[in-house]
Amino acid sequence: MQDAAHRVLKQYFGYDEFRKGQGEIISCLLSGKDTVGIMPTGGGKSLCYQIPSLLLPGTTLVISPLISLMKDQVDALANAGIPATFINSSLSFSDGKKRLIQAAGGRYKLVYVAPERLEVPDFLQALERMDVSLVAVDEAHCISQWGHDFRPSYRLIADMIARFPRKPAVAALTATATPRVTDDICRLLHIPQTSVVVTGFARDNLKFQVIRGQNSDTYLNDYLKKNRDQPGIIYAATRKEVDRLCDRLRKDGFAAGKYHAGLSESERADSQERFLYDDLSVLVATNAFGMGINKSNVRYVIHYNMPRNIxxxxxxxxxxxxxxEKSDCILLFSPQDIRLQKFFIEQSEMDDTLKNEEYHKLEQMIGYCHTESCLQAYILRYFGEQNPEPCRHCGNCLDTREKADVTEAAQxxxxxxxxxxxxxxxxxVAKVLAGAADQKIIQFKLDSLPTYGIMKDQTQRRIGEFIDFLTAEQYLAQQGGAYPTLMLTARSVPVLKGEARVLKKGAVRAAQLEVHNELFERLKKVRKELAQKEYVPPYIIFSDQSLREMSAVLPSEDREFLMIKGVGQQKLEKYGRAFMETIAEYEAEQMAEKGGKEALSPRDK
Incomplete structure (x- = not known):
């Protein structure tokens, strides 16, 4: 069966070898063994059930949490020549019923459904008429109340499986499961602990970085200017912040869109589609966005605010x-984020046990923002990996900035x-230090303090940014609600006594992601034109990785084109000619240009 799996991998998906863990999971499922697969995002979880679906009899039922993700997956499968469909609330009653009848008749190899469908008795009865050989539970962490995205409907999956006349194999897949969540998945889906395949959580192509004690707007603007044409996502914690950032980016000339729950469903769908189709280069969103997209060429994700947990x-x-491909993951930490996330926890309807768990997770998130050790290793330890090696490519591992002594200013x-x-x-505080003649300062007689005006050589903004640095480095803390006050911490006492120094690194400068060559940009245009004709996102045609390999290898015949990662027989037949003609035109231009230069005399040159 393993040879057959390799043939399917190449024929439909265009890859020669399985990634780590894929082969093992696929072998287990083909032998009818229930399996939990924990693989990093981008590690190829979907192939773990898509390939068995083509080798097993009957249909594979995929439980997937978001409608948009289903559509993306089905579009990609159809593009590869694999019969698949989805059944969810975006369909009319008659369309949903029609697809169910077709699925029962064996028309599709994969049927994607939302977990909430399992609450509908008629749907469950219809499932019993289907020949289901495999049930794939995507985003399996949603089954656990200890996971970060608990969905109660996931708890109905085990009962649904028990209804089938012949028990199907079960694949439970996720990228973000702590040991506690993994135990929950196994217990609730009745899968033995010995059937868990963990490939590790490391994403070696991602560069993690935390920016703290700097002006977030300034850094963000600088980064986006240097990476204007690269597609990326900016996450903010509130709708208000999303609106502000998006308006500002549009004024600065960026092709920006926004996504949050305050927009209408059609507005959200339009933003998501324009981003998927590369009509928007940056999408500013709350965390409601993204779980349901399969866009493979997002080159950066910037968190403008700290999330609640790892x-x-x-x-x-x-x-x-x-x-x-190499991509950036940047977190712009501000001390106010801690207060905001605590407020969200306090206002939630969770019981005290879950709230305490969330506070504990928040502390670990804060620890990530302050650690000076390897950022990726910090994340891997959180997910249960023992003694991970430093990644040697995150912001902390590569940090060579010199430290300046700012003890006097801190004091x-x-x-x-x-x-x-x-x-x-x-x-x-900044006004007092700058010596501002503010009405409240005079009213409260703060201008009589010994510290009034002792930093008048600096602007209030610069002093405010320095206070942010001291707060980020935990020399100061914020207390209170909507209008927090500053308080000293245990760390500030030895500084005031002159027993400890405060060192400040220089500002982190935004870096430019890798620049693509001219041929790559031409191939991107071909990809977009084909995508527009077929009404699919460009990455479904070919990934950036495939285009980069084409621009390096320069395939000129079918056999060479099939050697490119991500090119299967179906895609060769559909798109091969268009891309190879563009490559041939580019090579001819390069040869003509080279010949013209060689024909010039030394004097002409």
Whole structure:
């Protein structure tokens, strides 16, 4: 069966070898063995059930959490010549019923359904008439209340499986499961612990970075200017912040869109589609966006605000570089984010046990933002990996910035906070230090303090940014609700006593992602034209990885084109000629240009 699986892999998906863990999971499922697969985003989880679906009799039923993800998957399968469909609330009652009848008749190899369908008795009865040989549970962490995205309907999956006259094999797949969540998946789906395949959580093509103590807007603008044509996602914690950032980016000339729950369904769908089709280069969104997209060429994910926990962060950041190309995952940390996330937890309807669990996860997220060790290793330890090696390519591993001694400035700020009896926020502290003639300062007689005006050589904005740095480095903390005040921490005491120094690294400068060559850009245009004709996202035609390999290898005949990763027989027949003609034209131009230069005399040159 393994040879047959390799043939299917090449014929339909255009790859010669399985990735780590894929072969083992596929072998288990083909032998009828229930299996849990924990693989990183972009690790090829979908192939783990798509390939068995083509080798097993009957139909594979895929439980998938979001409608848009189903459509993307079905479009990609259809593009590869594989009969698949989805049944969800986007269909009319008659269309859904028609597809169910067709599925029962064996028309499709894969049928995608939302977990909420399992609450409908008529749907369950219809399933019993289908010849289901495999049930794939995608985003399996949704079954656990300890996971970051619990969906109660997932708890109905085990009962559904028990209804089939002949028990199908079960594949439970996820990218973000802690050991506790993995135990829950096994227990609730009745899968032995010995049937868990973990390939590791590392994403070696992703560069993780935390920017703290810097102006987030300035850094963001600088980064986007340097990577204007690269597709990316910016996550913000609130709708208001999404709206502000999107408006600002549009004014600065970026092709930006937004996505959050405050928009109508049609507005959200339009933003998502324009991003998928590369008509938008950047999408600003709340965490409601992304779980249901399969876009493989997202080159960066920037978190403008800190998420609540590592699982949510890793899943959102993991939407970058699904095609294996180098991509950035940047978190712009601000101390206010901690207060915001605590507010979200406090306002939630969770019981006290779950709230305490969320506070514990938040502390680990805060730890990630402050660690000076390897960022990827920190994440891997969180997911249960023992003693991971430093990645040697994250922001911390590559940090060579020199440290400047800012102890004197820090003492001035900390002393001012103490003189103000920890009763004021950042803005007022900055005004006192800058010597502002503010009405409130005069009213409260703060201009009589010894610290009044001791930093008048700096602007209030610069002082405010320095206060952000001290807060990010935990010399100061914020307390209170909507208008937080600054308070000293245990770390600030030895600084005030002159027993400890404060060192500040220089600002992190935004870097440019890899620049593609001219042929790659031409192939992208061909891809987009074909995508527009077929009404599918460009990455479904070919990934950026495939285009990069084409521009390096320069295939000129069918046999060479089939050697490119991601090119199967179906795609060769559909698209091979268009891409090879573009490559041939480019080569001819290069040869003509080279010949023209060689024909020039030394004087002409």
């Amino acid at each position: 699982e949510a962060y890793y899943q959102e950041a993991g939407r970058a570089g699904r095609d294996g 001035k700020v900390l002393s001012c906070v103490r003189r103000l009896r920890e009763r004021y926020g950042k803005t007022m």
